[in-house]
Amino acid sequence: MSRVVSVAVPVPALDLLSYAVPEDLPLPQIGARVLVPLGTRVVTGCVVRQTADPAVTRLKPLVDVLDPEPMLPAEVVDLALWVSEYYACGPGEAIAAAMPPRAWVVSEPQARITDAGRAALGEQPGASRRTVLELLVDGTARPVAQLGRLVAARRGRSRRGAGGLHALLGAMARDGLVTLAQPLRGTASAFKSIRVARLTAHGRALLEDGTSLGVRQREALELLQGTPAGVTVPALTRRGIPGETVRRLVACGGLTVSREVIERDPWSTETLATTDTQSGSDRVLTAEQQTAVDALTEAAGSGRFTVALLHGVTGSGKTEVYRRLAKVTLASKRQALILVPEIALTPAVVTSFRQAFGARVAVQHSGLSDGARHDQWHRIRRGEVDVVVGTRSAVFAPLPSVGLIAVDEEHDASYKQEESPRYHARDVAIMRAKRNGALVVLGSATPSLESYRHAASGRYRRLTLSQRVKCRPLPTVRIVDMREEFAAHGPDVVISRPLAEAIDARLTRREQVLVLLNRRGFAAAVFCRECGRTLECPNCSVSLTFHRSAGQARCHYCGYARARPVSCPECAGPYLEQIGFGTERVEAEIVGRWPDARVARLDRDTVRRKGAAARLLERFASGAVDVLVGTQMVAKGHDFPRVTLVGVISADVGLGVADFRAGERTFQLLTQVAGRAGRGEVPGEAFVQTLYPDHYSIRYACSQAYGPFYDEEMRFRRAMRYPPVVSLVSAVVRGTSFTQTMQEAGDLVAWLRRRPSRFRVLGPAPAPLGRLRGQYRAQLLLKGQHRREMREALLAALDGRAELKRRVVIDVDPMWML
Numbered sequence: 001m002s003r004v005v006s007v008a009v010p011v012p013a014l015d016l017l018s019y020a021v022p023e024d025l026p027l028p029q030i031g032a033r034v035l036v037p038l039g040t041r042v043v044t045g046c047v048v049r050q051t052a053d054p055a056v057t058r059l060k061p062l063v064d065v066l067d068p069e070p071m072l073p074a075e076v077v078d079l080a081l082w083v084s085e086y087y088a089c090g091p092g093e094a095i096a097a098a099m100p101p102r103a104w105v106v107s108e109p110q111a112r113i114t115d116a117g118r119a120a121l122g123e124q125p126g127a128s129r130r131t132v133l134e135l136l137v138d139g140t141a142r143p144v145a146q147l148g149r150l151v152a153a154r155r156g157r158s159r160r161g162a163g164g165l166h167a168l169l170g171a172m173a174r175d176g177l178v179t180l181a182q183p184l185r186g187t188a189s190a191f192k193s194i195r196v197a198r199l200t201a202h203g204r205a206l207l208e209d210g211t212s213l214g215v216r217q218r219e220a221l222e223l224l225q226g227t228p229a230g231v232t233v234p235a236l237t238r239r240g241i242p243g244e245t246v247r248r249l250v251a252c253g254g255l256t257v258s259r260e261v262i263e264r265d266p267w268s269t270e271t272l273a274t275t276d277t278q279s280g281s282d283r284v285l286t287a288e289q290q291t292a293v294d295a296l297t298e299a300a301g302s303g304r305f306t307v308a309l310l311h312g313v314t315g316s317g318k319t320e321v322y323r324r325l326a327k328v329t330l331a332s333k334r335q336a337l338i339l340v341p342e343i344a345l346t347p348a349v350v351t352s353f354r355q356a357f358g359a360r361v362a363v364q365h366s367g368l369s370d371g372a373r374h375d376q377w378h379r380i381r382r383g384e385v386d387v388v389v390g391t392r393s394a395v396f397a398p399l400p401s402v403g404l405i406a407v408d409e410e411h412d413a414s415y416k417q418e419e420s421p422r423y424h425a426r427d428v429a430i431m432r433a434k435r436n437g438a439l440v441v442l443g444s445a446t447p448s449l450e451s452y453r454h455a456a457s458g459r460y461r462r463l464t465l466s467q468r469v470k471c472r473p474l475p476t477v478r479i480v481d482m483r484e485e486f487a488a489h490g491p492d493v494v495i496s497r498p499l500a501e502a503i504d505a506r507l508t509r510r511e512q513v514l515v516l517l518n519r520r521g522f523a524a525a526v527f528c529r530e531c532g533r534t535l536e537c538p539n540c541s542v543s544l545t546f547h548r549s550a551g552q553a554r555c556h557y558c559g560y561a562r563a564r565p566v567s568c569p570e571c572a573g574p575y576l577e578q579i580g581f582g583t584e585r586v587e588a589e590i591v592g593r594w595p596d597a598r599v600a601r602l603d604r605d606t607v608r609r610k611g612a613a614a615r616l617l618e619r620f621a622s623g624a625v626d627v628l629v630g631t632q633m634v635a636k637g638h639d640f641p642r643v644t645l646v647g648v649i650s651a652d653v654g655l656g657v658a659d660f661r662a663g664e665r666t667f668q669l670l671t672q673v674a675g676r677a678g679r680g681e682v683p684g685e686a687f688v689q690t691l692y693p694d695h696y697s698i699r700y701a702c703s704q705a706y707g708p709f710y711d712e713e714m715r716f717r718r719a720m721r722y723p724p725v726v727s728l729v730s731a732v733v734r735g736t737s738f739t740q741t742m743q744e745a746g747d748l749v750a751w752l753r754r755r756p757s758r759f760r761v762l763g764p765a766p767a768p769l770g771r772l773r774g775q776y777r778a779q780l781l782l783k784g785q786h787r788r789e790m791r792e793a794l795l796a797a798l799d800g801r802a803e804l805k806r807r808v809v810i811d812v813d814p815m816w817m818l
């Protein structure tokens with residue numbers, strides 16, 4: 001009976017692979033990392049299944065077992081396998097999403113010549129052997145793959161495949177002409193360790209005796225004598241004691257140097273700005289908060305799978321509800337997972353949990369350095385943590401027994417990963433809770449239609465917080481009809497009269513203002529008045545945005561940038577004009593109009609560097625900034641009590657997008673940003689500038705009427721058969737030829753239509769973003785009630801067409817139709 005394991009390897013679209021476990025290796029457990037041969041490489045994989053299959057023969061053996069104990073808990077391995085099935089991606093890609101940073105080590109076999117090999121060169125070896133030996137004669141170790149290319153180049157043709165070269169090298173190694181080694185790139189352990197020097201008894205004796213010591217050696221020993229806990233080697237170096245001295249002293253036994261693991265501190269890179277001074281435990285809940293907590297207390301402690309939608313208006317205190325429920329969960333010896341869209345933008349949530357649970361809180365998000373994230377991950381894995389606050393990928397956090405998962409701002413699109421595995425963390429959270437018997441709380445002021453529909457049908461429990469805390473009123477929202485503004489003051493108006501007056505008043509009263517425009521840059525496009533063409537990205541089918549401070553026209557999809565031309569690249573016409581505007585222009589307008597105001601801008605251009613967003617928000621929170629202009633980043637769950645005015649420069653930016661969720665996103669963004677106003681003592685006000693004051697998304701956002709919006713939006717989805725009424729699976733064929741991608745997408749459509757099925761197939765059509773990063777994109781859409789059937793049909797259509805499959809992006813429950 002041979003011992004066999006199924007291994008997930010992080011290679012796109014690759015199935016599970018089976019390997020034999022050699023006699024001299026322990027049988028690796030599920031969740032343990034192993035090194036396995038894959039083609040000419042050796043890669044890290046993760047064991048997902050153990051089998052003892054007598055029928056299996058001739059399997060390749062494992063190279064090594066990296067973890068005696070599982071790296072991933074078996075439960076997380078199972079969850080990842082579910083993700084790979086549901087989202088139709090390779091199991092290794094899903095496992096990789098659950099792994100901490102630095103878990104993968106790779107290694108490539110390398111060949112090096114021996115003395116016998118050098119000698120053999122003089123003895124007329126065969127032609128192939130001679131070629132290899134000549135390539136290695138300089139003594140460097142060469143990766144086998146590189147050697148293969150060099151051999152092929154020498155011979156002018158690639159007669160010998162990789163397999164042939166491997167056999168040849170194997171034979172040469174047996175004859176002692178070369179050595180083959182597999183050095184690891186990366187290390188199996190990525191803990192940060194530091195070398196610490198300590199004085200030994202012998203060292204103390206040396207000091208007392210003193211005669212045989214050099215100056216530096218004496219200094220080192222004296223230093224260590226005064227510091228019994230030890231001094232790190234880098235610290236010794238900083239004090240002028242060279243490594244050589246340390247080595248000598250170690251050699252003579254005067255001191256020892258040992259490696260010690262230290263933890264990288266995630267809090268040091270984080271500004272934990274908060275305006276919340278009450279510690280929370282002494283705080284009296286509002287009646288509605290209390291009702292919600294009471295309703296869910298049983299589920300939070302019981303271990304019965306429950307999903308609840310916490311529909312609470314902005315400023316109703318949803319975080320406090322999660323926190324109370326987390327207490328209940330912890331009391332029953334289970335852990336809580338709090339998911340947030342973007343930690344950098346809402347540090348207050350972390351702070352709130354740190355206040356309540358102290359050091360037993362860990363954070364997991366991409367803003368941390370890999371090292372800090374790795375260390376935090378292992379704290380969770382070791383069971384040292386009761387609460388994890390994190391972004392999307394934290395849904396895989398290796399907690400031993402999750403009892404509560406809160407998904408804050410559950411409607412937020414950033415929960416969906418836009419690269420493989422294309423999972424939605426909210427939906428993975430629900431699946432994880434189901435498997436563990438846990439409570440999921442989905443919180444939002446503007447729930448996704450998907451979640452609200454389940455709450456309305458009774459599948460999820462619905463809890464409502466209709467009032468803000470401390471009886472604070474919701475902001476008053478006024479619509480500014482820009483058609484009238486343009487008629488009265490011309491088409492160049494950025495800030496309307498009513499909004500300008502409101503800003504004036506706030507600046508006089510020393511209150512704060514948030515200004516939203518969901519488009520970055522200075523001008524939306526540059527166009528030629530002579531030939532009418534706009535400046536386009538050479539790689540993508542979009543126009544370039546003008547960024548004034550950089551003097552560049554940039555593509556927001558692929559990053560292409562060029563200096564703004566002085567004349568039209570098409571017709572050489574000299575009259576280039578800018579049309580539309582972005583946050584950079586709004587900032588300039590405000591600075592020009594209120595030169596004394598302190599103005600800052602928050603968008604992806606101003607906060608590229610790690611920690612920059614948190615620092616900027618902290619400046620705003622501290623009152624060092626009067627007006628903060630930005631993209632949707634300013635609308636996230638911030639809680640700034642001194643903001644009493646929110647201005648929306650154009651509510652229409654997202655409405656023109658060819659996406660059935662355009663109306664929903666506009667409603668959510670406007671409701672959320674308006675909700676940033678009036679969260680303190682002074683009531684808030686918002687001004688929404690629009691050319692479509694009658695659009696239902698805008699009207700209902702302004703009256704903050706979720707129910708009527710939901711009804712109207714659902715009517716549209718039902719009529720057009722869009723989610724949540726049906727499920728969608730999208731497939732985009734990418735390629736360098738437009739005709740070919742359309743043809744291939746058409747073939748897939750035809751194939752799918754020939755088979756009986758319960759779903760509809762739409763397409764092929766050029767995707768709304770018809771070209772991206774130099775590749776054409778042809779799209780087909782599957783619409784139906786049964787995701788499994790659609791997914792399997794699509795995979796069946798691609799079966800046996802590996803090359804095409806690599807160019808097809810399958811997106812189950814897509815968030816964007818682009």
Ligand code: ADP
Binds near residue numbers: 285289314318319470
């Ligand atoms: P939401 O996420 O619902 O918009 P938050 O959770 O940010 O609201 O809470 C808004 C503010 O109200 C925060 O400053 C929070 O500390 C405070 N808060 C929450 N609950 C209470 C309460 N029961 N009494 C007083 N203040 C509260």
Ligand code: ZN
Binds near residue numbers: 538539555557560
């Ligand atoms: Zn581009």
